[in-house]
Amino acid sequence: MSLFDEGASVASMSAPLAVRMRPSSIEEVVGQQQALGEGSALRGLLTGATGVSVILWGPPGTGKTTIASLVSAVTGRDFVELSAVTAGVKDVRSIIEHARDQLAVTGRGTVLFVDEVHRFSKSQQDALLPAVENGWVTLIAATTENPSFSVISPLLSRSVLVTLQPLEETDIAALVRRAVSDPRGLDSRVSVTEEAVEYLARLSNGDARRALTSLEAATSGSSTIIDVPQIEAAVQRVAVRYDKDGDQHYDVISGFIKSVRGSDPDAALHYLARMIEAGEDPRFIARRLMILASEDIGMAEPNVLQTTVAAAQAVSMIGMPEASIILAHATIHAALAPKSNAVVTAIGEALADVRSGRMGEVPMHLRDAHYSGAAKLGHGTEYVYPHDIDGGVARQQYLPDTLVDRVYYRPSRHGAEAAWGDIAQRLERARKGHD
Secondary structure (H helix, E strand, O other): OOOOOOOOOHHHHOOOHHHHOOOOOHHHOOOOOOOOOOOOHHHHHHOOOOOOOEEEEOOOOOOHHHHHHHHHHHHOOEEEEEEOOOOOHHHHHHHHHHHHHHHHHHOOOEEEEEEOHHHOOHHHHHOOHHHHHHOOOEEEEEEOOOHHHHOOHHHHHOOEEEEOOOOOHHHHHHHHHHHHHOOOOOOOOOEEOHHHHHHHHHHHOOOHHHHHHHHHHHOOOOOOEEOHHHHHHHOOOOOOOOOOOOHHHHHHHHHHHHHHHOOOHHHHHHHHHHHHHOOOOHHHHHHHHHHHHHHHHHHHOOHHHHHHHHHHHHHHHHOOOOHHHHHHHHHHHHHHOOOOOHHHHHHHHHHHHHHOOOOOOOOHHHOOOOOOOOHHHOOOOOOOOHHHOHHHOOOOOOOOHHHOOOOOOOOOOOOOHHHHHHHHHHHHHHHOOOO
């Protein structure tokens, strides 16, 4: 008997609300119109037209487990679930062996659902390959991280990758209303105000499981009318979707850096808040700000580097939550500052020349002359000491002969760098004797 059958047992009705409300048919699935569209791999699986293995990639609460259980139900195959957190290679091979024997003897197939497949080691993922390649199981692997980085290439090539999107607020609201009235759910024992439904939909951030769990927590008391204050009391804080070791970590810091580079302080503060709320290491944020200060701002506003270094020092001394104010200070300064990548471009080109062997000899007059015999070699004998020259700039070559016309630092006309550019040009003319 299905968990969702009308005659569900007492035991199944004691399961969490989010589990009880999992769709029992494809018609009950909300959202994911693109992934479940006509002709898609998922639609073929759910209608029994194909038995291809799939990797479901998407954030929590978007229906990965639901889709796997539905495939099993509609195709009449056994459903076996493995958690990559607890299962080992021995467990994987045991299940595959049983599935292969059952298919050979009875013709009955098996849907193997591997949750959090990105946590499987390479050897554990390798153990899945024969079963997928020979069709002994229909593998449905779920991951919240980019499979390109977390799933081995042979397994990716033997599966169809399906990307699931966070549910829309309207989808979440529909699921909440269904849970309130459905016999599998709250069976109309309580009513929920429309404001509370909308608040839950917004609070869930596209995660159906989070919305239903929050609803269930709010109904644990004696009240039969659930409003926004009760939801707020049950769920004190929204859990930000952010995996510090996964995709979201890189996506959010990328959004942060690009917003600062794009001179949008509001967007930068948004991503900063997401990192802070998720518990990101503030020292990591401070380090990225220091790098950005030279990479994207540089001489256009040299004081930003001082601000970010001071912020990093203050963060290490103060700690959270007060350090969030200091990080915001540095973020706003960096976002509002004029931008230039002349510094990072200059060192990049200089390093490229050195790595390619384009160096040449240090000019004789610049070589070390502080040891006995150096003068006989001509080292430093024609060096002109700048402090002995009016204006402090000697007419003198500093680059090796092979690089004498090479220009690395090309100042922008942004902010303070325009003035520094004028200074650089004046100094160059003096060194070359053009004044």
